Amino acid sequence: MVIIVGEDGWRQVPDETWPEPNSVAVIRSVLEDGTVLVDNGVNLKPLHNEREIDVEVNNTVEYSDIEGVIRVVSSAPLRSSLSEQITIEDVRKEYLWSEKGLGSGFSDFGGYPDVKARARELIETQLERRKKLDKIKARPVKGVLFTGPPGTGKTHLARIIARESAAEFYLVSGPTVVSKWVGDTEDTLRKIFEAATTSESGRAIIFFDEIDSIAERRGGDSHESSRRLVAQLLTLMDGFDDKGKSVIVIAATNRAEALDPALLRPGRFDWEIQFGMPDLYDRLEILKVRAGKLTTTGELPLEDVASLTGGWSAAELTAIWTEAALVAAGDDRGAIAAEDLAAAYERVASKPRRSIEGGED
Incomplete structure (x- = not known):
């Protein structure tokens, strides 16, 4: 409190004289005594919450050092800077596998003759003979779904397909693509598709491992971020232009019944290759x-x-x-x-x- 004293008396200087700029941060923890720990992009900062505003972890709040928490800006984390947006080069560094990590080919995959035959057909008709399909004016297969119990070789075969067809291989593990920032996950998916459709080799495979973890059946109790993610994936499957190149989306799951039915409609995942337990x-x-x-x-x-x-x-x-x-x-x-x-x-x-x-x- 600042008081000015003059010949005609005294008065308090209003707070507006020294305005305190407010900041925005994401809540990382709410302590038992009511103290709120926020992440302001530089460090963790403790704030008081004398207004007793109802807050939760991952809320984005407006605050000041003097007033503490002022209001909830968003129920979800918001990006603090547009400069942090992911680029195609970032996507390639994180999701594109090197050729050495793809295995040696079909000779490295034992058993499952029917599954391998279907995979070879995929390579021959969709990747190696894309120009023939274009000449026929046929719609190429956009997506292939690998289904079956864990440990049956679904991811291994996807890598082999990329190796045999000399295609770039983008491995997207469900949980790793989900971001805490609103819009980040959708932006990352768009950049992955863009990177695949601009591959230098002209061939690319986008492989979603455990796709059920990010594309579960939508319902009334689904989280908003989950619904947005599924909607974005559907949009990309429907509208991505491979620019005349051979791009295929392959996804693996051991919980096919949990997937959103919209993904299984024609024009998205057209093929389903089932991996049973080995006989x-x-x-x-x-x-x-x-x-x-x-x-x-x-x-x-x-x-x-x-x-x-x-x-x-x-x-x-x-x-x-x-x-x-x-x-x-x-x-x-x-x-x-x-x-x-x-x-x-x-x-x-x-x-x-x-x-x-x-x-x-």
Whole structure:
């Protein structure tokens, strides 16, 4: 408080004389004593909330150092600077995989002959012969949905398709693309599609892993940000112009029934490739493929292991080789032998396993 004293008396200087500029920040925590911790883009700052404004974590609030929290600007975090917007180069750095990380090709994918045949068809008709489709004036397939239990090789096959077709591969894991800032997620999705359609190779695959985590069925209880994200994805699937290049969206899920039905309409995800649990033939092929990449000695009981692993996923079968290598190395040997494989099977089989539908031969 400032008071001016003169010959005719005294008076208080009004607060407007020294205006306090207000700021905007995002709430990161509300403490038990009512103190609000906000993120102003520089550091965490404690504020008092004497007005007892109803606030929650991730609200964007207006505040001043003197008055504390003044009002809620938005129920969600707002971007503090347009200069922070993501660019196509940012997208390529974060989501574009290098060629080395895509695997060696179909020879690296054991079992599932029908699935591989469908994947080869996708490469031949949609990627390698795009000009033929354009000449026929046919609408190319925009999206392919991989469905099936976890660990059956959906992500692995998507990378192989990119490798075999020499396409750029953008891997978008559902949770990682979701941003705390309003509009950021939608902007990132737009930039990913833009990056794919401007690829130098002329071919690109946008792969959404666990798409059910960002595109669940919309309903009355759906969060606003979730509804916006699904709407943006639908818009991109409907309206993206691949500019004459071969761009395909592939998505994987083990919860197809949870996806928003609008995604499954014609013109979006036109194909669905189902990955069941591997049968006896598939399991044997998966074991053989992995054995061919490791140093082994003597005859290995692959047929016996394949018979004993009914209901196992490809990931669980691969885990046998990891354990076998550990057993051999622990015995100071440089090659995997039959006894190592047997011990490895026992190790993996003894781990707690949860039943997965479709596990019968």
